[in-house]
Amino acid sequence: MLPFAAMSRPIPDPSVTRTTALRPGPVGLLGIALSDVWSRRQLIRYLVSADLKKKGRDTLFGNVWWILDPLLQMIVYVILVSVIFNRTEEDYALFIFAAILPWKWFSSAIGDAITSVSGQDRLIKQVQFPKIVLPVAAIMAGITQFAFGMIPLAGLLLLVYPDRISPTLVLIPLVAVVQLVFTLALGVLAAALNVFFRDIGNLSRHALRLWFYMSPALYGAAVIDEIAATHGYIAASIKINPFYPILNAYRSVIYYGSAPDWIALGGVLGASLAFLLVAVWFFKRVEPTFAKVL
Amino acid sequence: MTEIAAPAAGQSGRLPAIDVRGLGVRYSLRLTRKNTLRNSLAQLVRRDGGGGGHFWALRDVSFNVVHGESLAIIGPNGAGKSTLLQSMAGIIEPSEGEISIRGRLSSLLTLGAGFDQELSGRENILLAGAFLGIDHGEIQRRLEDIIAFADIGQFIDAAIKTYSSGMRARLGFSIATSVEPDILLLDEVLATGDQVFRAKSKERVLELAKGAKAIVLVTHDMHWVTEFCNRAMLIEHGHVIAEGQPEEIVRLHEARSEESRRSAGTPGG
Numbered sequence: 372m373l374p375f376a377a378m379s380r381p382i383p384d385p386s387v388t389r390t391t392a393l394r395p396g397p398v399g400l401l402g403i404a405l406s407d408v409w410s411r412r413q414l415i416r417y418l419v420s421a422d423l424k425k426k427g428r429d430t431l432f433g434n435v436w437w438i439l440d441p442l443l444q445m446i447v448y449v450i451l452v453s454v455i456f457n458r459t460e461e462d463y464a465l466f467i468f469a470a471i472l473p474w475k476w477f478s479s480a481i482g483d484a485i486t487s488v489s490g491q492d493r494l495i496k497q498v499q500f501p502k503i504v505l506p507v508a509a510i511m512a513g514i515t516q517f518a519f520g521m522i523p524l525a526g527l528l529l530l531v532y533p534d535r536i537s538p539t540l541v542l543i544p545l546v547a548v549v550q551l552v553f554t555l556a557l558g559v560l561a562a563a564l565n566v567f568f569r570d571i572g573n574l575s576r577h578a579l580r581l582w583f584y585m586s587p588a589l590y591g592a593a594v595i596d597e598i599a600a601t602h603g604y605i606a607a608s609i610k611i612n613p614f615y616p617i618l619n620a621y622r623s624v625i626y627y628g629s630a631p632d633w634i635a636l637g638g639v640l641g642a643s644l645a646f647l648l649v650a651v652w653f654f655k656r657v658e659p660t661f662a663k664v665l
Numbered sequence: 666m667t668e669i670a671a672p673a674a675g676q677s678g679r680l681p682a683i684d685v686r687g688l689g690v691r692y693s694l695r696l697t698r699k700n701t702l703r704n705s706l707a708q709l710v711r712r713d714g715g716g717g718g719h720f721w722a723l724r725d726v727s728f729n730v731v732h733g734e735s736l737a738i739i740g741p742n743g744a745g746k747s748t749l750l751q752s753m754a755g756i757i758e759p760s761e762g763e764i765s766i767r768g769r770l771s772s773l774l775t776l777g778a779g780f781d782q783e784l785s786g787r788e789n790i791l792l793a794g795a796f797l798g799i800d801h802g803e804i805q806r807r808l809e810d811i812i813a814f815a816d817i818g819q820f821i822d823a824a825i826k827t828y829s830s831g832m833r834a835r836l837g838f839s840i841a842t843s844v845e846p847d848i849l850l851l852d853e854v855l856a857t858g859d860q861v862f863r864a865k866s867k868e869r870v871l872e873l874a875k876g877a878k879a880i881v882l883v884t885h886d887m888h889w890v891t892e893f894c895n896r897a898m899l900i901e902h903g904h905v906i907a908e909g910q911p912e913e914i915v916r917l918h919e920a921r922s923e924e925s926r927r928s929a930g931t932p933g934g
Contacts, residue, residue, distance in 0.1 A: 386767040389752075389759055414795035421792060425783045494779045498772070499755040500796050659758040662751065663692055 400655040401648060407501030414500070418508035422483075423515055437519035441472050452589055460591060462626070465532050469625035470588035470618045472520045473547070477554055477614075478579045480513035484558030485565045485572050492665035502658050503651070506562035510554055517547065524625070537628030546620045546631060549640045553613055556647035563654045566661055586614040591622075613639050680767055681729035682848050682879035683753060687762035688726040690748050690903075693719045722748040723903040725762075730896075732768070732847070735880035737894035737911060739887070739918050741925075745903040746883045750850050753881065768847030768879070771797070782826040786817055786836055789825055793840050807843045814869075815839035816862070835862050842869050849873055851882045887915045 395403065408415070427433040445468045452467075453459035460466045487505040488495070495502060521543075528536050565571040585608065587595065599606035609615060616639050620631035723745045730736045738746050751757040752764060754772040779796045780789050790811055794804035812821050815836045817828075825833065842849070851870070870893070873880070882894060890897055890911050897914035899906045899921075907917055 386765065387755070388763060388765040389755065390763040411795070411798070413801050414792075417792050417795045421781055421784055421788065425781075494796065496751065496756065498779060498796050500798065660693075662756045 397652050400652055404501075404503055404651045404655050407503050408507055411501055411504050415504050415508045415511060418504065419512045419515070422508065422512040426512075434519065437516050438523050441468065441475055441520050442523050444471055444475070448589055458590075458594075462532055462535065465527060465535060466591070466622070466626055467589055468524065468527060469622045470586070472517065472524060473550055473618065473621055474583055474586070474588055474614075475520070476513050476517040477550065478583070479516065480510045480554050481558055481561060481575065481579065483509040483512065485561045485575055487558075488562045488661065489565050489569065489665065495665055496662050502661055503559065503654055506558045506654075507555065509562075510551070510558045513554075514547075514551070535626065535628060537624075539624040539628050539630060542624040542631065543621070546617065546624065546636065549620075549636055549643065550617050552640060552647055553617070553643040556643055556650045559647070559654050560650035563650075563657050566657070566664055582612070582614070585609050586612055587618050587622075588614075613643065681731045682734075682766070682768050683728075683730040683881065684765040684767075685729065685753070685762070686727050686764075688723055688749075688752060688759050688764060689721060689761040690723040690745075690752055690757060691719050691721050691760040721760075721903055723752070723900075726900070726903070726905055727762075728898060728905065728908060730848075730879045730881060732879050734896060735882065735894045737890040737897040737914075738881065738883045738900060739885075739890060739897060739914065740900040740906075741922060744900045746900060747852060748903075749900070750852050750881065750883055754850055766848065769844070770848040770850065771841055771844050771846035772850040772852075780825050780833065780837070783824055785824055786815075786821040786828070787812070789836070790840055793837075797840075797844070799844060811836075811839045811843050814843070814865075831859055831862070838866055838869075842866075842873065845873070846878065848879045848881070851880065851884075887919070890915055 423434075445464055448467050448471070449464050453463050484506040487509040488502055491505060528540075561571055561575065585605075587609065595606050595609055598609070616632060616635035620636050623629050623631040726745075726749065728736075738749060740746050748757060750772065752759060753766065754770065755766075756772075779793050781792060784792065787808070790808060791801075791804060795801075815832075815838070817832055817836060820828065820832070825836075828836070849870075870880070880894075882889065884890065894911050896908070897911040898908045899914050899918050901921070906921075907914055
């Protein structure tokens with residue numbers, strides 16, 4: 372399919388024909404997307420490392436910010452909630468840190484994914500390559516950031532809450548995989564939509580903020596029960612949110628030292644995989660128009 | 666035995682490197698550029714048929730380029746020259762018709778489009794190679810040649826944002842021509858860089874052309890057309906107007922643009 376893919380191979384006469392008749396169906400598109408990502412994994416790797424380099428280069432502390440950022444955010448919320456609003460949970464700092472860390476990964480990955488395609492307009496008009504690598508690389512770059520977040524988490528556990536250290540901590544990557552699938556699905560979809568509607572970028576900042584407050588990050592089950600007593604629909608929407616089981620799972624393995632709710636987590640994984648298929652299909656479906664619209 | 670092999674080889678040699686048949690590229694005006702939700706909603710509410718039109722950037726374009734040939738595409742601004750190159754490069758899909766490409770293709774549309782300002786020249790070579798789909802080992806092998814030809818010197822490890830536009834163009838040219846393509850698509854890139862590099866790039870293009878490689882060139886520089894190309898094609902408003910000897914086509918193009926200038930009463934268009 373790709374004229375350039377042939378360059379590296381010693382095929383003497385590769386040929387390609389493009390016509391309007393060659394429009395693969397949904398399954399065909401998903402297959403192409405999969406082979407796009409696999410055959411261009413080196414490109415994804417370069418894009419990820421370029422992204423990380425750039426993020427570290429601008430500031431004095433560089434990548435140290437990946438460690439400081441979640442810590443400072445945690446301090447802000449500890450002051451806001453436990454001092455100003457005077458509502459607290461036991462070991463509140465760890466309670467919210469277990470949720471802030473994955474949320475920061477999610478929100479920054481989505482923010483980067485949204486502009487990943489529309490920001491490369493010049494390139495897309497000049498070079499033929501599978502555009503799906505752009506949102507995928509943007510989201511993969513976030514994993515490193517999340518991994519760096521394990522450093523302040525370890526520090527917090529070792530120095531302040533040594534009693535909370537439990538073997539369930541090794542389950543963190545498992546929960547992260549579920550989150551990654553969901554993030555990929557949403558990121559790929561949002562990246563494609565933002566090509567056609569630039570408002571997505573503006574809207575997303577507010578949507579993500581509201582989403583954070585509607586997720587059990589700063590509060591737990593007790594608060595949700597309180598909300599349910601007065602505003603039933605809000606409590607219900609908190610519970611159908613995919614970040615309800617995801618953040619609860621992180622909190623189980625980090626804060627409570629118990630196994631996550633496997634059934635809820637498995638449900639999110641299944642739904643996210645289905646969502647990912649739809650998102651990738653949509654992306655591939657509209658991909659040919661990117662060069663014309665941008 | 667040789668009699669059996671010979672026709673097969675001869676046949677593949679006769680097949681054109683680029684074969685374009687009845688190509689049409691349509692742009693939907695509804696979807697083009699800087700759409701916002703507000704516009705879409707307004708269109709939904711108004712339901713006026715006028716806003717949802719489309720525009721053919723190219724229509725009924727047929728031609729072929731055989732190996733060893735270099736074709737110049739000329740025409741006024743907005744005639745569809747760049748769209749045609751983008752279609753051949755696979756960047757834009759045809760809305761109707763067919764394009765067949767036989768051979769390894771490389772396009773030098775605008776040089777350095779994929780450059781990342783924050784990365785060094787060396788990192789950008791690797792990144793551009795990955796975007797072009799050249800495998801890692803091959804680009805590593807060619808790295809020193811690319812750097813040498815671009816003549817960037819010790820700046821190769823400095824961020825691209827510190828480069829002059831000439832340096833950037835040289836690096837882009839060097840990457841794109843390093844792959845030894847069978848088919849090279851060039852868009853107005855030859856006029857970049859200083860005198861020395863221009864001579865060098867001209868030499869490289871001639872060298873590529875000599876190696877039985879097909880070249881398609883889009884340019885406003887009529888000098889290049891007559892000097893370099895053995896065939897030219899004039900397009901206007903997305904249609905092929907004429908095709909033939911470069912001198913002839915250039916003369917026709919100049920006569921037609923002179924005429925349209927006079928009838929419009931204003932220079933350019």
